[in-house]
Amino acid sequence: MSCECWLGSGPVHVPSREKPPLLLEEVILASVLRENCSKVVKILRVLAPLTKYRYVKRIKPVVPQLVQGSQASNEDGMMMLEVVVCTIQRREGGGWLSQEDRRNTKGEGEGLWSKVPPSLKAELAPLVKALRVGHVPALAPEDPDQWEDWNQVWPVSYKIPPGKVAKKSATIEVGEDERRKMAAHLGLARDLAHRTHNKGCRNAAVIVNPETNEVVAHGVDETSSSSWGGGEDRTPHPLRHAAMVAVEKVAEGIRAWAAKRKRDSELPQDEPYLCTGSDCYLWREPCAMCAMALVHSRVRRIVFCVPDGERGALGGSFRLHALESLNHHYEVFRWPLDRRVVE
Numbered sequence: 095m096s097c098e099c100w101l102g103s104g105p106v107h108v109p110s111r112e113k114p115p116l117l118l119e120e121v122i123l124a125s126v127l128r129e130n131c132s133k134v135v136k137i138l139r140v141l142a143p144l145t146k147y148r149y150v151k152r153i154k155p156v157v158p159q160l161v162q163g164s165q166a167s168n169e170d171g172m173m174m175l176e177v178v179v180c181t182i183q184r185r186e187g188g189g190w191l192s193q194e195d196r197r198n199t200k201g202e203g204e205g206l207w208s209k210v211p212p213s214l215k216a217e218l219a220p221l222v223k224a225l226r227v228g229h230v231p232a233l234a235p236e237d238p239d240q241w242e243d244w245n246q247v248w249p250v251s252y253k254i255p256p257g258k259v260a261k262k263s264a265t266i267e268v269g270e271d272e273r274r275k276m277a278a279h280l281g282l283a284r285d286l287a288h289r290t291h292n293k294g295c296r297n298a299a300v301i302v303n304p305e306t307n308e309v310v311a312h313g314v315d316e317t318s319s320s321s322w323g324g325g326e327d328r329t330p331h332p333l334r335h336a337a338m339v340a341v342e343k344v345a346e347g348i349r350a351w352a353a354k355r356k357r358d359s360e361l362p363q364d365e366p367y368l369c370t371g372s373d374c375y376l377w378r379e380p381c382a383m384c385a386m387a388l389v390h391s392r393v394r395r396i397v398f399c400v401p402d403g404e405r406g407a408l409g410g411s412f413r414l415h416a417l418e419s420l421n422h423h424y425e426v427f428r429w430p431l432d433r434r435v436v437e
């Protein structure tokens with residue numbers, strides 16, 4: 095079925111995890127003349143190192159009008175910078191007061207300076223024009239998009255953790271051509287599921303080679319004796335869910351190919367591993383067993399229509415593809431049905 099009229103507005107990427115929201119940490123910022131900046135940073139590096147907030151850049155150039163109450167401005171031809179001194183609440187990043195500092199602190203009368211350890215204040219005060227409360231991102235950005243957004247709040251750095259690949263953006267756009275292909279394969283999955291619905295089938299799976307757009311295998315639930323037919327020599331089994339059946343058919347194809355290769359030395363010697371690089375289209379969200387089988391099969395992408403809030407393993411009841419310990423990860427998309435369509 096090529097008509098997309100039963101499908102909703104488009105595929106929705108189901109990220110393996112939600113992006114962490116932008117949380118802010120309250121900090122004390124010092125307005126410093128550019129010429130004093132390196133001295134201030136040197137002092138802070140020793141007396142108030144940013145430990146938890148290593149990704150926070152210490153310095154930010156200031157738009158002149160933002161420096162409230164500052165004596166100096168660009169009018170005098172002097173460039174102001176803002177520097178993170180310490181955090182306010184959790185006393186992290188060097189902002190904590192030692193027992194001695196606490197005893198020496200004179201109280202709120204001193205305004206923001208009272209929140210800065212006296213030893214640090216003694217060094218900084220001659221070099222700082224003004225203090226104010228500001229905010230920095232409370233967590234390190236996890237991907238380039240977040241890095242860009244969070245830099246609007248305060249400059250932060252983004253580093254790919256050693257030994258890890260860059261975390262993918264939480265959303266992935268699907269182009270028009272890709273949408274058409276997705277819709278056609280979902281149409282086949284839907285037809286297969288509906289055609290066998292009266293035999294107790296709930297789900298159908300279609301495995302596609304995305305390079306050629308060719309359907310490699312498909313399967314429907316074969317969990318009861320009434321759910322299969324067509325003269326195929328298949329034994330129903332409670333575990334023969336649609337995705338399991340489709341993966342098994344791919345394996346059968348590979349076995350047949352391997353037997354042929356024995357006879358034909360011209361064929362490439364590298365045997366493909368199950369569904370490596372393939373896409374799997376399902377009518378319904380797969381259960382944990384099927385989702386895991388598709389991990390083991392090295393599927394590249396899973397697309398389904400009907401979510402399953404009770405047993406669905408790809409966003410319905412939990413996100414199997416969020417488990418970092420898995421040795422393979424696929425991308426997941428859900429293409430909701432048009433609201434007017436009754437299943």
Ligand SMILES: [Zn+2]
Binds near residue numbers: 335380381382383
């Ligand atoms: Zn299943």
